[in-house]
Amino acid sequence: xxxxxxxxxxxxxxxxxxxxxxxxxxxxxxxxxxxxxxxxxxxxxxxxxxxxxxxxxxxxxxxxxxxxxxxxxxxxxxxxxxxxxxxxxxxxxxxxxxxxxxxxxxxxxxxxxxxxxxxxxxxxxxxxxxxxxxxxxxxxxxxxxxxxxxxxxxxxxxxxxxxxxxxxxxxxxxxxxxxxxxxxxxxxxxxxxxxxxxxxxxxxxxxxxxxxxxxxxxxxxxxxxxxxxxx
Amino acid sequence: xxxxxxxxxxxxxxxxxxxxxxxxxxxxxxxxxxxxxxxxxxxxxxxxxxxxxxxxxxxxxxxxxxxxxxxxxxxxxxxxxxxxxxxxxxxxxxxxxxxxxxxxxxxxxxxxxxxxxxxxxxxxxxxxxxxxxxxxxxxxxxxxxxxxxxxxxxxxxxxxxxxxxxxxxxxxxxxxxxxxxxxxxxxxxxxxxxxxxxxxxxxxxxxxxxxxxxxxxxxxxxxxxxxxxxxxxxxxxxxxxxxxxxxxxxxxxxxxxxxxxxxxxxx
Numbered sequence: 494x495x496x497x498x499x500x501x502x503x504x505x506x507x508x509x510x511x512x513x514x515x516x517x518x519x520x521x522x523x524x525x526x527x528x529x530x531x532x533x534x535x536x537x538x539x540x541x542x543x544x545x546x547x548x549x550x551x552x553x554x555x556x557x558x559x560x561x562x563x564x565x566x567x568x569x570x571x572x573x574x575x576x577x578x579x580x581x582x583x584x585x586x587x588x589x590x591x592x593x594x595x596x597x598x599x600x601x602x603x604x605x606x607x608x609x610x611x612x613x614x615x616x617x618x619x620x621x622x623x624x625x626x627x628x629x630x631x632x633x634x635x636x637x638x639x640x641x642x643x644x645x646x647x648x649x650x651x652x653x654x655x656x657x658x659x660x661x662x663x664x665x666x667x668x669x670x671x672x673x674x675x676x677x678x679x680x681x682x683x684x685x686x687x688x689x690x691x692x693x694x695x696x697x698x699x700x701x702x703x704x705x706x707x708x709x710x711x712x713x714x715x716x717x718x719x720x721x722x723x724x
Numbered sequence: 725x726x727x728x729x730x731x732x733x734x735x736x737x738x739x740x741x742x743x744x745x746x747x748x749x750x751x752x753x754x755x756x757x758x759x760x761x762x763x764x765x766x767x768x769x770x771x772x773x774x775x776x777x778x779x780x781x782x783x784x785x786x787x788x789x790x791x792x793x794x795x796x797x798x799x800x801x802x803x804x805x806x807x808x809x810x811x812x813x814x815x816x817x818x819x820x821x822x823x824x825x826x827x828x829x830x831x832x833x834x835x836x837x838x839x840x841x842x843x844x845x846x847x848x849x850x851x852x853x854x855x856x857x858x859x860x861x862x863x864x865x866x867x868x869x870x871x872x873x874x875x876x877x878x879x880x881x882x883x884x885x886x887x888x889x890x891x892x893x894x895x896x897x898x899x900x901x902x903x904x905x906x907x908x909x910x911x912x913x914x915x916x917x918x919x920x921x922x923x924x925x926x927x928x929x930x931x932x933x934x935x936x937x938x939x940x941x942x943x944x945x946x947x948x949x950x951x952x953x954x955x956x957x958x959x960x961x962x963x964x965x966x967x968x969x970x971x972x973x974x975x976x977x978x979x980x981x982x983x984x985x986x987x988x989x990x991x
Contacts, residue, residue: 576796576797576798577798577951577953578796578797578798582797585953587798588783588798669752669781669783670783670784671752671781671782672766672782674779674781686898686899687757687761687895687896687897687898687899687902688920688921688922689898689901689905689921689923690923691922691923
């Protein structure tokens with residue numbers, strides 16, 4: 494065990510340009526998915542928090558239930574959609590980074606939406622009377638609340654990023670783990686583990702963990718800076 | 725509001741398209757975990773790409789899954805190892821131009837102490853008879869290796885399901901070897917994956933050499949008549965290269981620690 498980890502650290506010094514390309518693809522796919530997921534999830538979550546509609550309870554449960562969606566199941570569903578014999582087969586997207594972004598977007602959007610709903614709902618309770626007094630439409634209330642909660646919502650987005658960059662189930666099926674084309678950190682680690690090269694998979698794992706930590710530190714720093722600068 | 729959504733949709737579409745930009749000259753090869761995990765492809769494919777400029781995108785699956793991928797039209801070329809299933813695939817009209825490519829062999833690995841005493845067996849049938857109550861990890865994933873293993877049990881007239889120490893891993897060759905190593909169990913593996921496998925712990929080759937353990941790989945094109953998008957020309961260039969002198973010599977040239985993993989078999 495200890496030897497394996499020591500070997501892993503020794504390997505870190507030798508990681509080559511191939512690994513760099515994999516890291517970059519990981520970032521590209523997961524950051525795109527989180528951006529898209531946030532664009533969909535933030536308004537959706539805030540809308541669910543603010544609006545009154547029939548079946549709100551059911552929708553809320555479905556949304557938070559989606560947070561536990563196994564990545565493999567989502568992978569298979571997207572696979573069947575994008576397969577040449579599936580309804581979206583014409584696009585030829587299967588085994589491409591675009592398809593991976595699509596799958597991860599579907600994975601993180603509900604997560605971001607559910608967390609957003611929670612955050613916005615709490616604030617909505619305090620502001621509801623006020624915003625109603627201003628005769629704000631639900632849409633205006635939603636935007637106001639999203640803006641007011643912007644610092645707390647960073648957590649929702651980071652949670653989405655964590656889910657996206659670490660998942661292996663969906664990207665393995667949708668991307669196919671093609672060397673130099675759709676291989677990302679998580680699938681590379683799965684492959685090295687399969688080959689029994691445990692030190693290399695731990696070395697890659699350390700790189701992945703450092704990436705996630707770095708992104709979190711960046712988000713934290715930005716938040717502190719923005720709070721200081723803009724209050 | 726409508727404006728916001730229009731912009732959102734635009735962003736989504738452009739991002740997907742941006743990421744979708746890809747090299748023109750490429751095709752998808754669905755193959756087996758043994759060819760990928762043994763390192764053969766990372767040696768072989770750059771030679772082909774250097775010669776032709778064609779990128780080969782390998783998706784490594786079990787043989788059963790690779791054939792399914794072809795059946796759905798999601799791969800252009802298949803390189804697999806299960807002759808019975810391959811012939812059925814061709815007969816059903818899913819594939820064309822099947823050719824022999826290479827072979828290696830299966831080996832039975834297990835704990836050094838060899839509790840089932842298979843080292844002394846005279847042939848593969850006796851090996852599997854002796855393993856009827858031993859701790860054995862099966863691929864259990866409908867791969868070519870799994871199909872071969874089930875064939876060997878049948879030839880030995882053993883029903884492995886009756887063996888309470890028979891475990892189905894339901895995963896690729898590497899994970900199955902990891903599991904066998906951790907449990908001190910026997911398993912059947914192709915020699916290529918075994919040679920490239922690093923986490924052997926107490927496992928070693930205990931039986932090899934019977935002609936029955938011969939493991940042949942075939943290549944074929946997914947039938948373009950079924951799926952017009954199949955990249956027939958690029959796929960055929962690969963099949964031709966692989967089965968002609970140059971590809972065959974390249975296969976013979978792939979070695980790990982001086983040991984040749986695959987033997988050319990096209991002629």
